[in-house]
Amino acid sequence: MNKILEPEITFINEQLKGKNIDKIDRRLKDLKDIFFDKDALSNMDNDTIVYEVESYLPVKQNTEGGLFYGITYIHPGVVGNEYFMTKGHFHKIKNRGEFYSTLQGEGMLILMDEERNTWAEKMFPGSMHYIQANIAHRTANTGDTILSFSAFWPSDAGHDYATISEHGFSKILIKKDNKPVLADR
Numbered sequence: 001m002n003k004i005l006e007p008e009i010t011f012i013n014e015q016l017k018g019k020n021i022d023k024i025d026r027r028l029k030d031l032k033d034i035f036f037d038k039d040a041l042s043n044m045d046n047d048t049i050v051y052e053v054e055s056y057l058p059v060k061q062n063t064e065g066g067l068f069y070g071i072t073y074i075h076p077g078v079v080g081n082e083y084f085m086t087k088g089h090f091h092k093i094k095n096r097g098e099f100y101s102t103l104q105g106e107g108m109l110i111l112m113d114e115e116r117n118t119w120a121e122k123m124f125p126g127s128m129h130y131i132q133a134n135i136a137h138r139t140a141n142t143g144d145t146i147l148s149f150s151a152f153w154p155s156d157a158g159h160d161y162a163t164i165s166e167h168g169f170s171k172i173l174i175k176k177d178n179k180p181v182l183a184d185r
């Protein structure tokens with residue numbers, strides 16, 4: 001075989017293009033269980049977009065041995081004093097890791113192990129993050145502009161959202177004196 005092919009996807013000028021790019025958005029109405037301050041939440045527009053994800057899923061979900069790629073864009077904002085953030089999840093197959101790499105903006109990658117120890121890593125353009133197996137992960141935008149990052153994960157990993165939806169992380173990331181602080185709930 002001697003064929004030179006075009007790549008299936010490109011990411012040029014911050015634009016992911018190609019066939020089969022899956023796009024989703026998550027609005028406040030989809031995230032009611034994750035934010036701590038329910039009063040603040042009830043005074044905000046339900047339709048506000050908190051984050052968007054563009055994914056390239058070249059194989060079927062749950063395929064063993066494949067990889068997925070996605071870019072997450074988290075808008076700037078707070079609910080009460082908690083930064084806009086993703087739902088967060090363990091992988092359904094818990095022992096599947098993941099790479100994140102920050103493109104634009106500033107934020108925090110919040111991590112929690114199965115004993116519910118929670119910590120965070122700073123995200124800034126060029127920061128790389130290896131999320132180990134068995135670790136729940138969530139990202140928050142702590143800046144005034146969009147936080148965007150690339151993610152690479154195994155196609156059989158799946159997402160367990162229920163555990164976080166029910167129990168949350170053991171700490172929340174709040175804005176205190178204009179700075180992000182990991183606080184007990």
Ligand code: PAN
Pocket residue numbers: 053070072086087088089098137138139151153157159
């Ligand atoms: C990421 C996340 C993405 C959105 O691609 O799926 O940032 O966060 P939630 O999935 O928690 O809503 C990833 O970690 N994939 O495994």
Ligand code: ZN
Pocket residue numbers: 089091098137153
């Ligand atoms: Zn993940």
